[in-house]
Amino acid sequence: MSEAQTAQQGNGPAGPSGAYRAHFRVWRGEAGAGDLEDFTVEVHEGEVVLDIIHRLQATQAPDLAVRWNCKAGKCGSCSAEINGRPRLMCMTRMSVFDRAETITVTPMRTFPVIRDLVTDVSFNYAKAREIPAFVPPPELAPGEYRMQQEDVGRSQEFRKCIECFLCQDTCHVVRDHEENKAAFAGPRFLMRIAELDMHPLDAAPEAGIDRKTSAQDEHGLGFCNITKCCTEVCPEHIKITDNALIPLKERAADRKYDPLVWLGNKIRRRTE
Structure with missing residues (x-):
């Protein structure tokens, strides 16, 4: 032969x-x-x-x-x-x-x-609908938006996401604990919140939307223990954990636990 x-x-x-x-x-x-x-x-x-x-x-x-x-x-x-x-x-x-x-x-x-x-990935689309979209600044008309290149660059990486949902699949918070799905948006959509929170023209605060607080209280940011498994499987090589989730966690913690931020929010609330 x-x-x-x-x-x-x-x-x-x-x-x-x-x-x-x-x-x-x-x-x-x-x-x-x-x-x-x-x-x-x-x-x-x-x-x-x-x-x-x-x-x-x-x-x-x-x-x-x-x-x-x-x-x-x-x-x-x-x-x-x-x-x-x-x-x-x-x-x-x-x-x-x-x-x-x-x-x-x-x-x-x-x-x-x-x-x-x-597989039925409708879970992800349901989570996407729960996140408030970009809020346009009321004082600017379409075509008048201006941003510094540095601000563009901060979130540009996250826009490479192709929504393959591999990060959602590998995240052990929902992979190993079905009961967490109701309270946890997953890395893809926490990254979306982080992207919007970094956007200098997002007028969410003026619309009464606190993205940092909602990430923690409504979308389960606290469930993430930054094992970086989502980053490891991302085909677009987005540093989901280091560049989105950890900074979002830091900003959420500042908002909730930093005494100076807490005091500043109280004073601002009184003057409004």
């Missing part, structure tokens, strides 16, 4: 095209019931996990459900867990795995399974 034929039948040396056979375990099932199913599938040089899932659909499992869109790491649709780690399937190259390794693909654990690799 030739070397190329050996490669096609097992995890032996690759043939001239660089193709080899890989062992995949993919979760199949619907809400409340399912199991891992084994597949042996061909892999070509330069492919990503999503390519292999598509090949499984085309050749062995036409009813396999998977959510995807851009295949370029910008839509956040193909989130899953690969060998237990939350990842985008389209950004996980097959070359990072040993050819003899079994690759396990499962749906995001934090959210309810709809079918196979597709």
Whole structure:
């Protein structure tokens, strides 16, 4: 048997095209019931996990459900867990795995399974609706907004978020404690509050919205114990913990516990 034929039948040396056979375990099932199913599938040089899932659909499992869109790491649709780690399937190259390794693909654990690799992420959209939007300054008309570049730069990093919800999935506050979901917005949306709180033109205080206090009292900022697991899985490499959550925690603590800030708020309230 030739070397190329050996490669096609097992995890032996690759043939001239660089193709080899890989062992995949993919979760199949619907809400409340399912199991891992084994597949042996061909892999070509330069492919990503999503390519292999598509090949499984085309050749062995036409009813396999998977959510995807851009295949370029910008839509956040193909989130899953690969060998237990939350990842985008389209950004996980097959070359990072040993050819003899079994690759396990499962749906995001934090959210309810709809079918196979597709989960119900409506929790995140519900949390997004709970956060008050940017409040335009009343004295400025559209087109009159002016900001210093330094202020733009502070929150620009957070706008790279593609809402893949991998940070939400890996956050142990909701991953391991379903009962926390009602009181905890999760890192993605606490980052959104931090972004708005940093915005120099956000007129939330004039509208009676205290973003620091609401982050603590309404969106569960105190649940976060800054383990940085959200930062580790972010495909856009946003420093969620260091640049958003920790500064927001510091500002919330100042507002609630700093005696000078407390006194200043009392004096200001009396003069209004």
